Amino acid sequence: MTVLCPVCQTPITTTEDGGVCRKGHRFDRARSGYMHLLPANRKHAKNPGDDKLMVDARRKFLDKGYYRPLADTVSRLASEWLANLPHQTPCVLDAGCGEGYYTTLLYDALCQRGMEPDILGVDISKLALDKAAKRQKAIFYVVASVFHLPAPDACCDLLCSLFSPYCSEEYQRVIRPGGAMLLVIPGENHLWELKQAIYERPYKNQVKPFALEGFTLLDHMQVHDIIYLAEHNDIENLFKMTPYYYKTSEQDQARLLGRGELTTQIEFEVLLYRK
Numbered sequence: 001m002t003v004l005c006p007v008c009q010t011p012i013t014t015t016e017d018g019g020v021c022r023k024g025h026r027f028d029r030a031r032s033g034y035m036h037l038l039p040a041n042r043k044h045a046k047n048p049g050d051d052k053l054m055v056d057a058r059r060k061f062l063d064k065g066y067y068r069p070l071a072d073t074v075s076r077l078a079s080e081w082l083a084n085l086p087h088q089t090p091c092v093l094d095a096g097c098g099e100g101y102y103t104t105l106l107y108d109a110l111c112q113r114g115m116e117p118d119i120l121g122v123d124i125s126k127l128a129l130d131k132a133a134k135r136q137k138a139i140f141y142v143v144a145s146v147f148h149l150p151a152p153d154a155c156c157d158l159l160c161s162l163f164s165p166y167c168s169e170e171y172q173r174v175i176r177p178g179g180a181m182l183l184v185i186p187g188e189n190h191l192w193e194l195k196q197a198i199y200e201r202p203y204k205n206q207v208k209p210f211a212l213e214g215f216t217l218l219d220h221m222q223v224h225d226i227i228y229l230a231e232h233n234d235i236e237n238l239f240k241m242t243p244y245y246y247k248t249s250e251q252d253q254a255r256l257l258g259r260g261e262l263t264t265q266i267e268f269e270v271l272l273y274r275k
C-alpha cells in the first residue's frame with residue numbers, strides 16, 4: 001500500500017532500508033523494519049502512545065493466547081468478506097495495530113486462503129511497532145497517528161480498528177467506496193471479575209450504539225469467554241494492559257496483585273461495516 005509523506009503528502013517510494021517522497025523528503029527504516037512518519041509537530045511526547053511497560057505486558061499476555069478467540073473471530077470475519085473481492089490482493093489498513101498480534105494472525109489467515117494481502121499497520125507507539133515488525137516482515141508498519149493516516153484517499157478494501165480511537169472522517173477518507181471497516185470494542189462484561197477484584201463498586205462497560213454515520217452494519221459477533229489466569233505474572237500483565245492500571249491506587253492494586261489466580265470473563269463486540 002502506498003504511504004504518503006507526512007511533510008508534503010506525496011507518495012513515498014520505499015526500499016529495504018528507507019523511503020523517499022517525490023519532493024525528496026527521506027525516511028529511514030528502523031532496524032526491525034518499521035518506518036517513522038510522524039512529524040515532530042504532531043508528537044506530543046518524546047515517545048507518544050503506549051509506553052514500554054504497557055507494550056511488554058500486552059505482548060507477553062497476548063502471546064499466551066488468552067485473547068485468541070477474538071483474533072480468530074476477527075480473522076474469520078475479515079477473510080470471509082475479503083474472499084468476495086474480485087482480486088486476491090486485498091489492501092488492509094490496521095489503524096492502531098499495537099504490537100501486531102491481531103495483524104499478524106489476520107495476515108496468516110488471508111495467506112491460508114490463498115490471498116496475497118497488502119497490509120499496512122499504523123500505530124503511534126514506535127515501541128509497539130518495533131515488536132510488530134519483528135513478528136512478520138511482510139507487513140509494513142509505520143509510526144503515525146490514526147487521526148492523520150499516511151495513506152491515500154480510498155486506498156483500502158478493509159480498515160481494522162481494534163480498541164483504537166474511532167476517527168470517522170479519516171476512516172471514511174481511506175476506505176474505498178464499498179469497502180469495509182471492522183471494529184472491535186470491549187463488551188459490557190469484559191474483565192468484570194478483574195474489576196471486582198480491584199474496586200469495591202465496579203461499573204460495567206458502557207457499550208455505545210453500533211450505528212455509525214456513513215456505514216452500514218453488515219455483521220455483528222460477540223466473543224465471550226472465561227479465562228483462568230493461574231500465574232501471578234499473567235494477572236499483572238493483563239492489568240497493565242487496561243486503562244485501570246494508571247487510575248488505580250497502590251492499595252487497590254495490591255489487592256489484585258496479591259492474588260495467585262484469577263478467573264474472569266472476557267467479552268468483545270466485533271462489528272463489520274460497509275462504507
Ligand SMILES: [Zn+2]
Nearest residue numbers: 005008021025
Ligand atoms: Zn515529502
